[in-house]
Amino acid sequence: MSEQQEQKKMAGCEKFEAALEDYASGELPRRDAKRLTVHLESCHECREALEDARLSARLVAVFSEAVDPGPGFTQRVMAQIHVAEHWVREQRSFWRPIEAWSWRLALSASLALALLFSYGLRSNAPSAAPEPSGVLVPQTDAFAVPISAPPSTGDEVLMAIAEKHHERY
Amino acid sequence: MDNVPKYVAASATAVAMTARPRTAKPDDRELVRAAQKGEVVAFEELVRRHQQRVMAVVGGVLRRREDIEDVAQQVFMKAYVSIGRFDMRSAFSTWLYKIAVNECWDYLRKKKVRPLSYEADLSEEQVRHVEQFVSTDSHGGGNPSDRAELREIVERLLGELSEEDRVMLVLKEAQGFAVEEIGRMLNLNVNTVKVRLFRARRKLAKTYRRRVGAHS
Numbered sequence: 001m002s003e004q005q006e007q008k009k010m011a012g013c014e015k016f017e018a019a020l021e022d023y024a025s026g027e028l029p030r031r032d033a034k035r036l037t038v039h040l041e042s043c044h045e046c047r048e049a050l051e052d053a054r055l056s057a058r059l060v061a062v063f064s065e066a067v068d069p070g071p072g073f074t075q076r077v078m079a080q081i082h083v084a085e086h087w088v089r090e091q092r093s094f095w096r097p098i099e100a101w102s103w104r105l106a107l108s109a110s111l112a113l114a115l116l117f118s119y120g121l122r123s124n125a126p127s128a129a130p131e132p133s134g135v136l137v138p139q140t141d142a143f144a145v146p147i148s149a150p151p152s153t154g155d156e157v158l159m160a161i162a163e164k165h166h167e168r169y
Numbered sequence: 170m171d172n173v174p175k176y177v178a179a180s181a182t183a184v185a186m187t188a189r190p191r192t193a194k195p196d197d198r199e200l201v202r203a204a205q206k207g208e209v210v211a212f213e214e215l216v217r218r219h220q221q222r223v224m225a226v227v228g229g230v231l232r233r234r235e236d237i238e239d240v241a242q243q244v245f246m247k248a249y250v251s252i253g254r255f256d257m258r259s260a261f262s263t264w265l266y267k268i269a270v271n272e273c274w275d276y277l278r279k280k281k282v283r284p285l286s287y288e289a290d291l292s293e294e295q296v297r298h299v300e301q302f303v304s305t306d307s308h309g310g311g312n313p314s315d316r317a318e319l320r321e322i323v324e325r326l327l328g329e330l331s332e333e334d335r336v337m338l339v340l341k342e343a344q345g346f347a348v349e350e351i352g353r354m355l356n357l358n359v360n361t362v363k364v365r366l367f368r369a370r371r372k373l374a375k376t377y378r379r380r381v382g383a384h385s
């Protein structure tokens with residue numbers, strides 16, 4: 001029987017689908033079970049559907065063997081976390097001086113820019129629209145492109161490590 | 170494990186318990202709160218408590234058994250990293266299982282796992298094997314290779330279902346999750362889960378009749 005024919009035949013019985021699911025797993029409350037039993041007595045399709053449900057349950061049972069993580073699992077997870085945390089700490093202590101240095105560089109660059117700009121304004125005072133000076137371009141770039149991009153948070157780095165471990169397979 | 174630091178290996182009973190007698194085990198919420206404050210031992214206890222069920226979720230989605238532990242570890246790494254953002258509006262286990270399911274989908278996507286050649290005919294021996302399993306109450310044959318073969322056969326029959334339906338069926342029927350839990354994991358309402366489960370069961374049974382029953 002095609003699925004479409006089947007649906008047609010089951011029409012009217014759809015309202016029992018959720019109940020049949022519960023019934024098949026023995027979870028249908030007694031009162032509803034009584035009502036369903038009455039329907040089952042007169043409905044061949046639903047009886048067949050219930051048979052199917054039981055057959056499937058039997059088949060899928062082949063996967064029911066529990067996967068035992070074993071006692072070492074927790075230790076392995078915690079060791080992995082420890083390694084990642086350690087790495088984050090090391091990265092932080094590596095980036096900190098560079099971060100400070102880059103801020104200093106950015107600060108002096110902006111200072112130089114301010115000086116040049118005020119100088120440019122004074123020297124170009126008569127012209128209405130001063131041409132952008134070639135000297136200014138690399139200086140402004142120092143702001144557009146961050147000199148260093150230290151990892152923003154420990155979380156992100158941990159995530160990245162987690163991902164990296166994940167790539168391994 | 171030599172490289173496990175002392176504070177990690179310390180017993181979780183050392184977790185400071187608030188408003189509870191020392192003898193009572195802290196519940197998940199207490200452990201989560203402690204872990205959010207950075208207490209590693211509290212997180213360790215959460216891992217210990219939930220590892221079996223997380224394995225069951227991951228095992229319900231992934232086909233290759235050898236991947237299950239790796240992905241389960243990954244789930245706990247992600248949980249550790251984002252536990253600060255967990256707002257306790259659901260049970261910790263629900264939150265964790267959602268991470269597990271997402272991690273599995275990611276894994277399948279990244280690995281681009283190809284379905285087995287499901288339509289290939291089953292051998293006569295395989296047909297006999299699965300029929301025998303269905304008609305008896307055995308747990309799938311005495312030796313591991315028999316069970317592995319049965320799993321492979323059923324996996325091929327399940328290949329005709331959508332990935333999500335297959336997962337639902339395995340989580341419910343083989344891993345023993347309640348429909349409510351499955352609904353929360355997959356963001357579906359309980360009734361939808363029931364109806365889809367029931368239809369998936371029917372479809373599997375039909376596939377079985379067509380591919381196994383027809384041979385006998």
Ligand SMILES: [Zn+2]
Nearest residue numbers: 013043045046
């Ligand atoms: Zn009916």
